[in-house]
Amino acid sequence: MELDLAVDAAAERMEERLGLLKRTSEHKAWLQRTLFSASAETAANHLRRWMKATGMEVHYDALTNVYGLAQTSPDGPDAPRIHIGSHYDTVINAGAYDGTLGVLLGIAVVEVIREARLPLRHNLSALAFCDEEGVRFQTTFLGSAYLCGRFDQSWLDKPDEFGKTLGEWLVDRAESIDAVLQNEPYIRPSDCFLEAHIEQGPVLEAADKALGVFTEIAAQTRAEVEVIGRAGHAGTTPGSLRCDPLPVACRMVQAIDALCQSEEAVRATVGRLEVSPNASNVIPGKVRFTIDLRYPDAAGLRARRDRLQTELQRIADGSKVEYRYREAHWADDAILSPAITDALAEACECVQGEALRICSGAGHDSMMVARVCPTSMLAVRCREGLSHHPDEFVSEADCRLALKALVDAVIRLDRGA
Ligand SMILES: [Zn+2]
Missing domain, CATH: 3.30.70.360 (Alpha-Beta Plaits)
Structure with missing residues (x-):
């Protein structure tokens, strides 16, 4: 399939999936999807299904991270990976795009590369982190820390609002604590990570640009x-x-x-x-x-x-x-990888003529992943800069542009590295 047609088809599916995940909530009246909730489980099942449909090898780990590996490299499953993704948990009374858009973009990039039959030297990996917002245990980056091999044993004692600790949750879910502590990191120093995320601020909208890149995270x-x-x-x-x-x-x-x-x-x-x-x-x-x-x-x-x-x-x-x-x-603040940031900036220039470089005041899983491998972030315009709010909105056209830019960046990184 021609690249543009593949992007169109994937963008259309992504819009439908955004709608479905928006309704996958613990509450009827608002969007809330926290770690270990029934709605998170349902969302994880959707993600697994979509990843499987692209032919990825799909994993659902003890902490409920969902990730898929597409063997696009001729060098086998251990070849360096380009990870793309974000988190699928939400805050209380959340918007539909925070985290979720980045997760769905990761899957869509794999679909486009597969459908357009683009040859790559890297393997592609779509990531959906289980807990970035920290609503249940008042901590953040649980999911990405686990996949990076940076899980801190003391987190097992963190209680939720009902006094049930993370360790107790894992035991109830029939997970082995030993296995959790000895988990082999999936994200490795030889890999790289691209996270697309809504800007959660008003800068892109004020500049009349759909996309930008984050150079650092506060x-x-x-x-x-x-x-x-x-x-x-x-x-x-x-x-x-x-x-x-x-x-x-x-x-x-x-x-x-x-x-x-x-x-x-x-x-x-x-x-x-x-x-x-x-x-x-x-x-x-x-x-x-x-x-x-x-x-x-x-x-x-x-x-x-x-x-x-x-x-x-x-x-x-x-x-x-x-x-x-x-x-x-x-x-700590995270300085994002200049090489990955440049690849994303060039991709932005390619799809919209210019790339805005911004410091992110919001925390992201990229802060954690940047400690392990070169990482950077694509920022996507959201209406009125609104986020952590039910009126959070990204236009269909901007979602499609973000997908185009990510595919472009993946191709650049694959050729450059
Ligand atoms: Zn987020």
């Missing part, structure tokens, strides 16, 4: 904060005798926002705040909230985190509450 950290006071009767306890954690937590939230407003490159967010017992006539006994902090480089992030911690401690010290700060996640 460092990020997440923390969980507990402010503990003493619950009491709202009517009988005078201010002087209260130990109310909520006003203290509010001052902390304001300090976090002040940090965010203080410079353009820093991002500081309190996205979850729980007041307990959360009753209108009871002085709260405890407040818990999360902090999400990002900065382009790790050293800069560390400095800002330290400054913030000092400030929060100062606020706590000025009150009667008990205060706990726990860092739940840390990811």
